[in-house]
Amino acid sequence: MLEQQRDYVLHTAEERGVRLIRLWFTDVLGSLKSFAISPAELENALEDGMTFDGSSIDGFGRTQETDVLAMPDANTFEVLPWGDPKAPEARVFCDIHNLDGTPFEGDPRQVLRRNLQTAHERGYTFLVAPDLEFFYFSPPEKGQPPVPLDEGGFFDLTTTDVAGTLRKQTIRTLETMSIPVEYSFHEDAPSQHEIDLRHTDALTMADSIMTFRLVVKEVAASQGVHATFMPKPLENVQGSGMHTHLSLFEGDDNAFFAADDVYNLSPLAKQFMAGLLRHAAEITAITNQTVNSYKRLVPGFEAPVHVSWARNNRSGLVRVPIAKRGNPSATRLEFRSPDPACNPYLAFAVILAAGMRGITEGYELPPEADSNLFEMSDAELNKLGIDLLPQSLSDSLRVMEQSSLVQEALGEHIFEWFLRNKRSEWRAYKTHVSAFEHDRYLRAL
Amino acid sequence: MEPLVVFPEPPPPDLARTLDLGGYRWKAVASAEDAASHEPADGWAGAVVACDTDPEGAWALCRALRKRDDPTRLLLLLGGGQLGELELRDDLYDDFCLTPFHPVEVEARLRHLLFQGLAQTKAETIEYSGLALNVETYQASIEGRPLDLTYMEYELLKFLAQNPGKVFTREILLSRVWGYEYYGGARTVDVHIRRLRAKLGEEQANLIQTVRSVGYRFGQSRWGA
Numbered sequence: 297m298l299e300q301q302r303d304y305v306l307h308t309a310e311e312r313g314v315r316l317i318r319l320w321f322t323d324v325l326g327s328l329k330s331f332a333i334s335p336a337e338l339e340n341a342l343e344d345g346m347t348f349d350g351s352s353i354d355g356f357g358r359t360q361e362t363d364v365l366a367m368p369d370a371n372t373f374e375v376l377p378w379g380d381p382k383a384p385e386a387r388v389f390c391d392i393h394n395l396d397g398t399p400f401e402g403d404p405r406q407v408l409r410r411n412l413q414t415a416h417e418r419g420y421t422f423l424v425a426p427d428l429e430f431f432y433f434s435p436p437e438k439g440q441p442p443v444p445l446d447e448g449g450f451f452d453l454t455t456t457d458v459a460g461t462l463r464k465q466t467i468r469t470l471e472t473m474s475i476p477v478e479y480s481f482h483e484d485a486p487s488q489h490e491i492d493l494r495h496t497d498a499l500t501m502a503d504s505i506m507t508f509r510l511v512v513k514e515v516a517a518s519q520g521v522h523a524t525f526m527p528k529p530l531e532n533v534q535g536s537g538m539h540t541h542l543s544l545f546e547g548d549d550n551a552f553f554a555a556d557d558v559y560n561l562s563p564l565a566k567q568f569m570a571g572l573l574r575h576a577a578e579i580t581a582i583t584n585q586t587v588n589s590y591k592r593l594v595p596g597f598e599a600p601v602h603v604s605w606a607r608n609n610r611s612g613l614v615r616v617p618i619a620k621r622g623n624p625s626a627t628r629l630e631f632r633s634p635d636p637a638c639n640p641y642l643a644f645a646v647i648l649a650a651g652m653r654g655i656t657e658g659y660e661l662p663p664e665a666d667s668n669l670f671e672m673s674d675a676e677l678n679k680l681g682i683d684l685l686p687q688s689l690s691d692s693l694r695v696m697e698q699s700s701l702v703q704e705a706l707g708e709h710i711f712e713w714f715l716r717n718k719r720s721e722w723r724a725y726k727t728h729v730s731a732f733e734h735d736r737y738l739r740a741l
Numbered sequence: 742m743e744p745l746v747v748f749p750e751p752p753p754p755d756l757a758r759t760l761d762l763g764g765y766r767w768k769a770v771a772s773a774e775d776a777a778s779h780e781p782a783d784g785w786a787g788a789v790v791a792c793d794t795d796p797e798g799a800w801a802l803c804r805a806l807r808k809r810d811d812p813t814r815l816l817l818l819l820g821g822g823q824l825g826e827l828e829l830r831d832d833l834y835d836d837f838c839l840t841p842f843h844p845v846e847v848e849a850r851l852r853h854l855l856f857q858g859l860a861q862t863k864a865e866t867i868e869y870s871g872l873a874l875n876v877e878t879y880q881a882s883i884e885g886r887p888l889d890l891t892y893m894e895y896e897l898l899k900f901l902a903q904n905p906g907k908v909f910t911r912e913i914l915l916s917r918v919w920g921y922e923y924y925g926g927a928r929t930v931d932v933h934i935r936r937l938r939a940k941l942g943e944e945q946a947n948l949i950q951t952v953r954s955v956g957y958r959f960g961q962s963r964w965g966a
Contacts, residue, residue, distance in 0.1 A: 299809035303810070308880070312887065476935045497932075548926075
């Protein structure tokens with residue numbers, strides 16, 4: 297770290313009268329974790345890191361050594377725009393290290409760093425831009441279905457006003473936290489909203505998504521509203537996705553762009569896409585990590601079901617958006633399966649690994665699937681060589697377990713822990729007897 | 742006296758000879774990290790950085806030695822074709838000498854450099870149309886309202902505000918402000934400009950102007966355009 301960068305943080309904390317500094321990091325499942333230090337500890341923390349007991353965090357603990365170091369990334373230091381202005385707080389993202397200074401294998405941020413470094417060594421910068429969808433509900437009650445704001449009659453104001461105000465306030469807070477917003481709108485489903493973030497490098501974006509999820513929830517909670525990133529909270533309406541726009545830059549140039557191609561895609565972009573498609577099933581457990589994720593990936597709700605690509609077919613897994621004329625830097629791929637409940641660090645790491653494999657192995661891109669796949673029979677799909685995405689968490693775990701690509705991208709520690717944790721989630725789910733079963737079988741059988 | 746730090750490792754033979762004949766103690770280093778790990782407790786007496794073989798490594802070392810509270814006195818050796826690289830890097834060196842150099846000249850410049858006391862750093866404030874940057878405390882404000890910026894946002898704004906009216910390409914901004922190979926690439930500049938504009942607020946957002954197919958400019962063009 298540059299000495300000046302450290303000084304900047306120390307001066308800012310002093311000049312702005314910061315009372316508390318929150319050290320942020322992420323567990324394997326993508327939950328934001330934090331502990332706070334006083335400004336007196338800050339210099340020491342920037343220099344040597346702060347020791348904490350890793351076994352207290354999901355996926356961090358190992359049997360023997362459990363102490364790890366949180367090393368603040370000084371460039372992410374920011375004063376938080378909420379809370380008491382007279383006693384401001386700041387946050388800083390941390391990388392987790394072992395006590396000997398080596399990167400800790402259980403830290404998702406380090407996993408993404410390592411994968412970005414591999415691409416960087418070949419001259420590529422990985423840029424991403426996610427479209428994040430979420431729902432606003434009345435505060436949930438246990439055992440009761442969620443109540444959308446639009447129908448809830450929960451507020452004196454008309455509900456569109458409330459949701460609109462919430463979204464505006466959310467965007468303002470995001471912008472003060474260095475997270476530029478590109479678009480925002482009310483989605484198709486009742487009380488569903490979408491906020492699209494402007495592209496940036498994948499590490500910054502993964503940090504931004506962690507901040508984003510907190511900001512959306514905090515702003516909603518301040519108005520007595522519950523915001524959720526659950527992938528499919530309501531039956532019969534579309535779920536929440538995190539369509540992710542991807543491109544590789546070589547210096548100032550978009551390596552995905554080719555002026556002379558019908559799709560404006562370079563051979564590199566096609567290989568990257570071929571990698572994504574070929575390894576899609578293997579990475580699905582990471583991009584769609586809950587039991588509930590698979591209830592979103594069904595036909596009829598604009599969510600991908602098949603492993604295919606197309607320009608304008610929204611049922612495909614990868615869409616090639618038509619870039620605005622004369623803007624090569626907007627050429628990109630849109631990967632449509634991830635949902636906003638994923639761990640963004642791990643999701644970006646495996647997406648990049650799959651795409652890069654396509655480039656190193658020179659994969660051939662299958663033809664575009666431009667007719668609507670939802671209307672085809674299994675036999676027709678088979679003839680086209682189009683596979684389905686894994687149908688359940690159990691399916692996707694089984695495919696992931698066999699994947700050396702995912703194992704390599706995540707590292708042994710997280711790979712094993714993730715499989716173990718998610719298998720136990722699946723076992724818990726399997727023993728659950730649902731309302732669907734009661735309705736269908738109790739009387740009939 | 743503490744030793745001088747010399748770049749690269751091994752240094753050009755004629756440089757090593759000049760320093761030895763001048764009676765200087767010196768330590769050659771291969772990188773900024775290398776210099777940091779060998780730095781004596783009281784700091785280096787000074788630095789001689791030859792940047793003709795590995796300019797990128799040389800500038801990285803200059804930054805590491807200069808971007809701190811007590812910048813190391815620094816003499817640069819560079820080829821005539823590299824003079825352009827000096828532009829906008831005045832803060833990274835005290836003096837320079839062209840290669841191939843004359844041993845007597847290097848010795849004279851070095852002696853003079855080490856004789857001078859450290860330049861007095863005075864509190865400096867950059868002001869422009871409601872925007873104020875205090876370079877000493879790293880604080881930025883707009884119409885008296887404090888601006889909460891990340892380190893790189895602050896550095897970028899400072900660089901632009903120090904050079905109002907001048908147009909910079911993304912590459913120049915990346916190399917002069919970030920200065921090291923950043924994994925975000927040139928697009929990083931756009932991202933940070935976008936963030937700065939949002940933080941400056943609607944009324945001041947146009948302080949930073951996009952110059953189509955060139956780059957960015959802070960404030961009005963000096964030609965009044």
